[in-house]
Amino acid sequence: MFENLTERLSKTLKNVSGKGRLTEDNIKDTLREVRMALLEADVALPVVRDFIEAIKTRSVGQDVAKSLSPGQAFIKIVQNELELAMGEVNESLDLATQPPAILLMAGLQGAGKTTSVAKLGRLLKTRDKKSVLVVSADIYRPAAIKQLETLAAEVGVEFFPSDITQKPIDIANAAIAYAKKKFIDVVIVDTAGRLHVDGEMMDEIKDLHRAIKPIETLFVVDAMTGQDAANTAKSFNETLPLTGIILTKADGDARGGAALSIRHITGKPIKFIGMGEKVDALEAFHPDRIASRILGMGDVLSLIEELETKVDKEKAEKLARKVKAGKGFDLEDFREQLIQMKSMGGMTGMMDKLPGMGKVPSGVKNQVNDKSTDQMEVIINSMTKKERGKPEIIKGGRKRRIAAGSGTQIQDVNRLLKQFMQMQKMMKKMSGKGGMRKMMGSMQGMMSGAGAPPGRR
Known part of the structure; x- marks a missing residue:
């Protein structure tokens, strides 16, 4: 997310380092670069x-705090303004x-x-412990009604049936009446989308809004x-x-223009991403x-929240006890870690939230991708139970069989075993004194090793 903007700003903000005071002259070039970075990120011109x-006004003439370098002081100002903009x-x-609260x-x-209706329903159910009913008032696309029904079943929220012969207001009112009878906390009403903003669509949704009086009216935008x-949201x-x-x-948005423009142009907050x-x-x-991510500082708080909600604590504790007892870390444990990682958005999703990832060369980031994690899982699945428990027995003949069974090459199997051994060493370090610090050091070594030229690892 926002890779282009992060890369450009990280390079630009280095220009003010080493100055004893922030003056108009020594930040002029930096501000020009920041401006170009934002325009290239497709941020709206008024924003x-x-x-x-705002940055210029706050930066010029500001004495730098004793504990900070001027570069850090300037970055802090940029960070604050990014937060204000969003x-x-x-x-x-x-x-x-x-109840019911109507969205x-x-x-x-x-x-x-x-899809966002289902995602929001799931979030309200799992995080806020709310009972949720979803309903589709999209009478123009039968597939949309079926899609919502399928997604509702997947996320475990209740679906209220509707069909294209009904009127949107009648559908929504029937769903709300049902929710009241069943003491449901939240009703989320999906509406028809169009390829562009048009008068007919606006009139229909205005009438629906007037009829059901929702407590929240959320605009979903790509x-x-x-x-x-931002301009569509404004309309x-x-x-x-x-x-x-x-x-x-937002995971596919390398620029960040929408996130930085919407609040300024519409005056409305971005509530979910x-x-x-x-x-x-x-x-x-x-x-x-998000400002911290844009500046390459990571987002540890969100990562911790994901760990809290998505990691199977029982399995994690079982593995920790096993490693601490000196019983080792085998390929079955490694496979379990890969599955847990996927549940948190994969390696790329996690890397986005780790501090300092903006400084890691793009070539290294490209090597640590989710396709390689998927491939590793397939390779481990092609092994026998004995091989997973005792990786040291995996030699020539076994490697050939595993590669054939997983549709990969022998070098892919070798790469997996090498990465497993590195992970095994990290787990051993974790079980000792100062475990987490040692593990972070090992991870840094692995990352720099991944970026080293062939033959120099």
Whole structure:
């Protein structure tokens, strides 16, 4: 996420290091580079203009705190302004009403609206312990109704049936009446999307809004459309009283223009951010954490939250006890770690949240990708139980059989075994005194090793 902007800003912000005081002269070139970085990220021009002016006003003549270098002071100013541009703090959903709390979802076709309904339903159920009912008022696409029904079953929330012969208002009212009878906490109403903003669509959704009086009206928009996302949200907001934005497909957005433009242009907060296609890939939008990611500082808080919600604690404790007891770490344990990692958005999703990843060369990042983790899992699946428990017995003939069974090459099997051995060493270090510090040192060594030229590892 935001790779291009992160890379460009990281290089640019080095220019002010080593200065005893921030002056107009020594930050002029840096500000020009920051401006270009934001424009290349497809941030809306008025946002860029105000952003640069605010940084300039706060930076010029500022004495640097004794504990900070000027570069760090300037980066802190940039970080604060990024947070301000995106809204400073996360604004959660307002569910303080007589149940059911009604949420109305609006957006253009293809933005990921129906998927976001299911993701949000899952989040409210698992995180907030709410009972949730979802309903589709999209009478133009029968496939949309079926899609929502399938997704509702997948995430474990209740689905209210509807069909294309009904009117959207009748569908929504029937769902709300059912929710009241069943004491359901939240009703999420999916609406029809269009390929562009048109009068007919706006009139229909305005009438629906007036009829059901939702406590939250959320606009779902594709992050990859850049500042166009902000302009579309503005058009909707002029017709419909939006309460917040859900920004989808942010994992594929290397620029960041939408995230940095929407709040400024619409005045509405981004409440959630979609980070992938999986039903659990929806996060609360925290401007401070996103600003930290943009500046290559990582997002450890979000990573900890993911660990809390997605890692199987029982399995993790069992493995920790096993390693501590000196029983070793085998390939079955390694496979389990790969599965847990996938549940957290894969290696690329985790790397995005680790501090300092902005400084890691792109060539190294490309080597640590989710395709390679998937391949490793397939290779381990092709092994016998004995081989997983005693990796040292995997020699020539066994390697050939495993490679053939997994549709890979012998060198792929060798690479897996090498990475497993490195992980095994890390686990041994973790079981001793100062374990976590030693493990982090090993991980850094692995990363720098991955980027070294062939023959020099």
